[in-house]
Amino acid sequence: MRNKLEDNKKFKTKISPLANQKAIPESVNHISVLLKQGLALHKLGKIDEAKAFYEQILKSEPNHFDAIQLLGAIATQTKQWQIALELFSKASQINPVNVNVFCNKGIVLKELGYLAQALVSLNNAINLNVNHAESYMNRGLVLKRLNRLDDALKDLTRAIELRCDYAEAYSNYASALESLDKLDDALVSYNQAIAINPRLYEAYCNRGNLLRVKRRFCEALNDYDSAINLNTSTGNAYAYKSTLLLLTGDIGAGFELYEWRFKAEFGFNRLRSLLPDHSKWQGRESLANKRILIYCEQGLGDTLQFCRYLKLVSNLGAKVIFMVQEPLINLLKNLDGVDAILLENTALPEFDFHCPLMSLPLAFKTRLDSIPNQIPYIKADMDKASYWQKKLSNSTKLKVGLVWSGGFKVQAELWVMNNRRNLPLGHLNVFKDLNVDFYSLQKGEPAESEFKALLQDGSIELNVNDYTDELNDFTDTAALIHNLDLVISVDTSTAHLAAAMGKPVWILSRYDGCWRWMLNRSDSPWYPSVKLYAQSIMGDWQSVCEKIRVDLLNY
Numbered sequence: 008m009r010n011k012l013e014d015n016k017k018f019k020t021k022i023s024p025l026a027n028q029k030a031i032p033e034s035v036n037h038i039s040v041l042l043k044q045g046l047a048l049h050k051l052g053k054i055d056e057a058k059a060f061y062e063q064i065l066k067s068e069p070n071h072f073d074a075i076q077l078l079g080a081i082a083t084q085t086k087q088w089q090i091a092l093e094l095f096s097k098a099s100q101i102n103p104v105n106v107n108v109f110c111n112k113g114i115v116l117k118e119l120g121y122l123a124q125a126l127v128s129l130n131n132a133i134n135l136n137v138n139h140a141e142s143y144m145n146r147g148l149v150l151k152r153l154n155r156l157d158d159a160l161k162d163l164t165r166a167i168e169l170r171c172d173y174a175e176a177y178s179n180y181a182s183a184l185e186s187l188d189k190l191d192d193a194l195v196s197y198n199q200a201i202a203i204n205p206r207l208y209e210a211y212c213n214r215g216n217l218l219r220v221k222r223r224f225c226e227a228l229n230d231y232d233s234a235i236n237l238n239t240s241t242g243n244a245y246a247y248k249s250t251l252l253l254l255t256g257d258i259g260a261g262f263e264l265y266e267w268r269f270k271a272e273f274g275f276n277r278l279r280s281l282l283p284d285h286s287k288w289q290g291r292e293s294l295a296n297k298r299i300l301i302y303c304e305q306g307l308g309d310t311l312q313f314c315r316y317l318k319l320v321s322n323l324g325a326k327v328i329f330m331v332q333e334p335l336i337n338l339l340k341n342l343d344g345v346d347a348i349l350l351e352n353t354a355l356p357e358f359d360f361h362c363p364l365m366s367l368p369l370a371f372k373t374r375l376d377s378i379p380n381q382i383p384y385i386k387a388d389m390d391k392a393s394y395w396q397k398k399l400s401n402s403t404k405l406k407v408g409l410v411w412s413g414g415f416k417v418q419a420e421l422w423v424m425n426n427r428r429n430l431p432l433g434h435l436n437v438f439k440d441l442n443v444d445f446y447s448l449q450k451g452e453p454a455e456s457e458f459k460a461l462l463q464d465g466s467i468e469l470n471v472n473d474y475t476d477e478l479n480d481f482t483d484t485a486a487l488i489h490n491l492d493l494v495i496s497v498d499t500s501t502a503h504l505a506a507a508m509g510k511p512v513w514i515l516s517r518y519d520g521c522w523r524w525m526l527n528r529s530d531s532p533w534y535p536s537v538k539l540y541a542q543s544i545m546g547d548w549q550s551v552c553e554k555i556r557v558d559l560l561n562y
Contacts, residue, residue: 038064042073054081072101076108083115091115106135110142117149125149140169144176151183159183174204182213186423193217208238215247220519220545227251242270254522261522262369269363281355288360290370295324297359302330303351304363307481307500310335311507312523312533315384316367318344328356338481338504343384378532383509391486398474399490404444405562408488408505409471410496411435412454427517429454430497430548432461437552439469441559446491447473448484448501493562495555498524506534513538513555518545 045060058081064074079094095112102108109132116125126149132142147162160183166176181196197214200207215230228251234244245267253261288299301317303310310331321327321344328347331339340348349356362370371377399406411430438445449455455475461467478484481504488494488505495513496502498521506512514531516524516539524531524539531537540551 038068038071045074045077049077049081054084057081070097070101072098072105075101076105076111079111079115083111086118088115088118092119104135106132106139106142109135110139110145113142113149114145117145117152122149122153138169140166140173140176143169144173144179147176147183148179151179151186154186156183156186172203174200174207174210177203178207178210178213181210181217185213185217188423188427190217190221194221206237208234208241208244211237212243212247215244219247219251222519224251224255240270241272242267243272246271250522254520254526256375256525258368259372259374262373266366266369268365282361286358286360288362288370289366290372292360293323294320294360296326297324298326298328298357300328300330300356300358300361301364301367302361303332303335304365307332307335308498308503309365310339311385311500311503313364313367314339314342315379315381315507316364316371317342318381318384319371319379320344320362320367321346325360328358335481338385338485341386375532380533380535382535383507385485385504385507387485387489387508388482391482392489395487395490399446402444404442405493405559406444406446406491407559408446408448408491408494408496408501409435410448410494410499410501412449412451413497413499424519427519427546428497428499430515430552432458432467434548434552435471436468437549437556438559441556443559445469445471446487447471447475448478448487448494448496450475450478450484450501502537506531506537509536511536511538513540513558515548515551515555516541518542518547 041060041064045057045064048060049057058078061074061078061081064071065078068074075094075098079091079098082088082091082094092112092115095108095115098108099105099112109128113125113129113132116122116128126146129142129146129149132139133146136142143162144166147159147166150156150159150162160180163176163180163183167173167180170176177196177200181193181200184190184193184196194214194217197210197217200210201214204210211230211234215227215234218224218227218230228248231244231248231251235248238244245264249261249264249267251261252258252264282300288294299320301320314329314331317327317329326346327344328349329339329342329345330349330351330353332351336348336350339345342348347356371379373379411432413425413428447458449458458467458471458473462471462473474487478487484501485504485508488501488508488510491510493511493513494502494505495515496505497515498517502512502514512534514524514537518541520526520541523533524541529539531539540554542548542551544550
């Protein structure tokens with residue numbers, strides 16, 4: 008997504024640090040001269056020098072509107088959102104009829120996550136000028152974030168009507184169409200954006216992602232490369248390209264490029280920015296008698312998949328401190344190779360080296376034939392497992408756990424992907440006449456409540472044993488899984504848990520499947536016990552479930 012800072016198109020040049028900041032001559036004291044010099048430097052991308060001139064103006068005239076707004080522009084360019092908000096708020100008080108200030112303030116509020124306030128500010132901008140294209144576009148972005156997609160499309164359409172050459176609006180319009188799964192229409196709009204502005208970095212990234220969903224991988228790769236050529240310092244395109252390489256099985260090159268995830272705008276872990284680069288372990292330094300902090304990143308499934316590497320780190324002579332998400336801390340506290348386990352976002356311990364969890368495959372130069380798969384590496388608590396053994400002892404049928412939803416994602420940009428990943432509950436009815444005892448492993452809202460409601464109204468004909476109220480954390484889930492014969496799951500953390508325990512797992516994979524399952528495979532080099540059932544047509548879960556039904560009959 009592109010957030011366009013109105014009134015500062017001329018400042019789109021790449022920001023570069025300055026080795027030598029020029030002193031401001033004492034003789035330069037006239038405000039108009041100071042402003043002119045600041046603008047000239049700003050246009051050249053010399054942000055620090057421009058900022059010094061604007062600040063000099065405020066020393067003489069603390070409420071100088073242009074200087075305050077331009078400082079807000081610099082704060083926005085450097086992603087100092089709170090400072091930008093304070094500056095634009097002050098500017099809006101000084102000049103309450105300036106449309107650009109309210110537009111820019113709305114952009115900053117959106118970046119801070121204050122969506123309701125962002126709408127107010129952008130509404131004010133549009134009330135001041137009903138033909139202000141930039142305010143419509145940015146309000147459209149806020150509405151999209153609020154999942155008000157029809158309203159977002161109306162605003163983005165209006166922005167295009169007002170400015171037929173508005174490439175950013177076409178690109179964001181395409182993104183909104185994607186959120187409605189109107190992929191072909193979205194592709195047309197991305198093409199229009201790039202035709203208008205062949206240097207629009209974000210449009211190449213987003214079109215590449217759409218082409219990837221449609222499995223047009225060569226074209227997607229070309230778009231990522233085009234984006235990289237346009238902007239060699241921002242990590243988005245590199246990170247997208249890395250997961251495409253991982254998807255196609257080139258995991259050596261994929262994990263190498265995957266390090267760019269920390270420079271991507273969407274980011275992955277806040278802790279990374281707090282740790283010094285000089286002590287990051289990259290597989291070259293000796294760890295003998297050293298303390299290394301390994302910290303989780305991304306989702307629970309990622310932690311469960313890659314925590315296998317901690318034993319390899321320990322084998323190098325290190326004392327391993329593992330910082331992990333709260334839902335997994337009890338499950339992983341006895342993980343082989345871990346000397347101490349800490350809750351993420353707590354105070355940092357003393358360490359000699361640090362490494363993000365998902366950088367370990369690169370540190371160990373992982374290739375397809377060297378993936379560590381000494382499984383099981385996660386084991387159930389046997390006292391809890393005994394409880395479930397007794398509870399399920401009357402069952403003589405095949406015992407199968409079910410997971411049909413990945414749960415709710417806070418990030419709006421993940422909602423569409425999540426919907427494609429989740430299995431509509433009605434498809435479970437295809438298993439209703441099998442000689443199988445099914446058990447729900449589905450945790451999290453809204454999936455749990457939806458399941459109970461559909462059971463009550465008779466929409467779900469399959470008989471599913473539901474003991475999820477007793478699954479308080481992952482140790483309980485692991486104990487139940489220990490007593491099952493098979494787990495059938497969409498791509499979610501429970502699938503990783505069962506596979507890491509060595510339990511047979513059949514994974515239902517969406518058409519645009521996650522990179523870790525790779526292309527055109529029914530097995531997984533990460534988990535020997537996994538069998539993949541991938542959609543051959545986007546959205547076609549019926550065929551996938553029919554295949555699983557046949558295999559259950561023969562299991």
